[in-house]
Amino acid sequence: MNQAYVRNGSSLSKEYIDINNKLAKETLTNEEGNKRSFDANYANFLGVTGGESDYFSYEDFATFDGGKTYHYIGGYYYETLIPLMLLRRSNVALDDLYFSVTNGVIDGVTMIVDPAATNESDPDTKYGFIATGTISEIGTAKIKHIEPFTHEAYHDTIETARNASASSHNYTVKYSLDYGSSVNMYTMKFNEDAIDQVVTINGKTTHTGIKKTDTGYYEYSYNDTTKDLYIEKTHTTPFQSDTVNRYPTFAFSADIFADKDSNGAYVSRGGNGKNGQFVGQCLYLPYMNGQYIDQGNLYITDGYVSKISTKLESFEEEITIEANYSNYDSTTIGIDWTKAKEHDEPTSFQEANSYLYNEMVAWKIDNVVPYLYAKPGWDNTIAHTKSLYDAGHNDCYFETKKFENETARDEFIESYKAKLVEEGWTLTDKSNYNNSYAAYKLYTKTINGNVYELSVSPYLNWNGVALNSVKIHVFSSALSVPDTDW
Known part of the structure; x- marks a missing residue:
């Protein structure tokens, strides 16, 4: 099957037949994952200047036989680059390269590597070689594209x-x-x-x-x-x-x-x-x-x-x-x-998620934050925002896993607010995050002489969009920030 490399915008792409027997293109990338330029890979590099196609020019060639052949006299770098372009070989440096010209038109190319008997490791350079090619259809060449497979009886x-x-x-x-x-x-x-x-x-x-x-x-x-x-x-x-x-x-x-x-x-x-x-x-x-x-x-x-x-x-x-x-x-x-049954609902964070509970112990909020069963479950980790709320207060937050929809999320939030009031928390006029876009009203409670403030809200992503999980955010100078890389 022939292989066609084509322009796809400014990128280099390879054509292939996909699993639906349709012609498709795959954009090629370099080792860093960046798109490869079509011009820098498969352009008419002879005489083209500017941008990534600035390889060499006509001034890099000279004729010694009245214009029948033009030999490359440029720098060593292109003696390795040219065979890479024309032969797709990166391990040779040419000793001579010339184009043949008939009636003012380039119609052939010859590349020569002289023998180097001292190089035992590479046959190409030890024995040398001559590669010749024909150049035709200049300006009229047609690329044969890959064609889908023909349907056969089988x-x-x-x-x-x-x-x-x-x-x-x-x-x-x-x-x-x-x-x-x-x-x-x-x-x-x-x-x-x-x-x-x-x-x-x-x-x-x-x-x-x-x-x-x-x-x-x-x-x-x-x-x-x-x-x-x-x-x-x-x-x-x-x-x-x-x-x-x-x-x-x-x-x-x-x-x-x-x-x-x-x-x-x-x-x-x-x-x-x-x-x-x-x-x-x-x-x-x-x-x-x-x-x-x-x-x-x-x-x-x-x-x-x-x-x-x-x-x-x-x-x-x-x-x-x-x-x-x-x-x-x-x-x-x-x-x-008919025997399908629900799990017994956990009655504490310790029963619901032991990983989260262990982190709550480390933050010293295990006996502070009220537990309420969340059907999707609770996430494993606790994070903090480096006291964005108020200097002198530590903070931490954790979240539920995602509820099935916004309605289920909001129903849980209202139930949790009722749970807070039931356990002696008082709603205040204060908001977390200093009344920023993410501000939610704080509930407060004094426990063992320490003042705690807590908000319950939808979890917001980095640009303020409410997700279907619920965030519990706790503020208090009594929190213990675990030894982390933060």
């Missing part, structure tokens, strides 16, 4: 199986990620109203999933020994709809595959190191869409996708991925959904 078999697997919401897939030193195992069972997942990583197995309800769905955890089924989190968003899809899509073109090989595999083609990304469309592995996966294998049995496999490089290790599909239209999950 692609109908792949398309039928792809559609069948994509349409089915009832099957089992078992897949493994083999890192060489360890293997992660996954078993996914798909039904019309539930998706069940058993994962084994480093010898530890977890059993979780999601279950459809009349109002949305809930996340669950399941104990295979005790048969305990716990509702971990409920959602009012749809389990499945025109805009929400929770099943692997198998969204790729059948045309990217070569015909079946001797092992029964259809091997993906093209893709500029990305055609194996189709694997991510067949599994719960969305991160694979950004990975370079040079090729993958697809197997078909009884009109369905029955197996996929590939390898990818990640953080200098090779990961082997293999997935096997079975029990289309006959998969059962085997959980008694």
